[in-house]
Amino acid sequence: MKIGFVGCGNMATAIIGGILEKGILKKEDIKASTKTENSAKKVQETLGIECTTDNKKAVQDADVIFLAVKPQFCEEVIQEIKSEIKSEQVIISIAAGKKLEWLEAQFGAGHKIIRTMPNTPALVGEGITGVCPNKEVTERELEDALVLLRSFGRADTVTEKILDVVGAVSGSSPAFVFMFIEAMADGAVAEGMPRKQAYEFAAQAVYGSAKMVLETGMHPGELKDMVCSPAGTTIEGVGVLEERGMRSAVSESIRACVKKTKQL
Ligand SMILES: NC(=O)C1=CN([C@@H]2O[C@H](COP(=O)(O)OP(=O)(O)OC[C@H]3O[C@@H](n4cnc5c(N)ncnc54)[C@H](O)[C@@H]3O)[C@@H](O)[C@H]2O)C=CC1
């Protein structure tokens, strides 16, 4: 399989890094394009793949094309490449908020388009991607796409409406988790822990806790209760987080992301 990336910034770099790390494809099988010569050079240096500023070159001969530019640049980029796209090529869009109906209208009728929403943990093979194909995509092509998307983490099909929620709950949420880790480490540093060690302990605690949710199938509230001893230390911290509105702040931030996605 040969794949081409139109746009190769943070998200595409994470996906390509994940694919190469797992050895699913060789560097020679992946091409990319970026806006400037400088960014193309940087991609070539960091990922070791061919990267150009010619978008058409990135999509020619590709079996799968990733549309990986910011939503506001999708239209101009599609106009540039659409004459090159053949109906047997599978187009995977990762652009937030750009609906299948809109993508179909831009590319023209009869194209195989899969709308997806990945996240940057793809870089370390721990991504999760929401996937929604259009009617032109066959079962076999969807399966092949899922194999590719699962090479850098989990991937599952969702309805298009839910894809906007995926964008928030797993697409954007790594940013919130990084803020949480940074904040916990700040507290640890304030109490005397060296900075580097604080990041390691905080990050591993988040990683292990996430693993417990995924692997035990237990309710997050029950797992929380297991940490809170009666008259213990943890419940004191829980009290502070409740008092400062942590739950509603997090929940509302997810809803703010979904609201913004609908406006894109
Ligand atoms: N960053 C993230 O965590 C996630 C991003 N996404 C989606 O991925 C897409 C890309 O986002 P990022 O990688 O974060 O953005 P970014 O700004 O890091 O990368 C965008 C890339 O597009 C290129 N580009 C811009 N104009 C171009 C043009 N005319 N022709 C060719 N290339 C062009 C830039 O050179 C850059 O390589 C967006 O649509 C976003 O919604 C989806 C899930 C998560």
Ligand SMILES: O=C(O)[C@@H]1CCC=N1
């Ligand atoms: O912030 C953004 O627009 C992208 C979409 C999902 C995560 N990052």
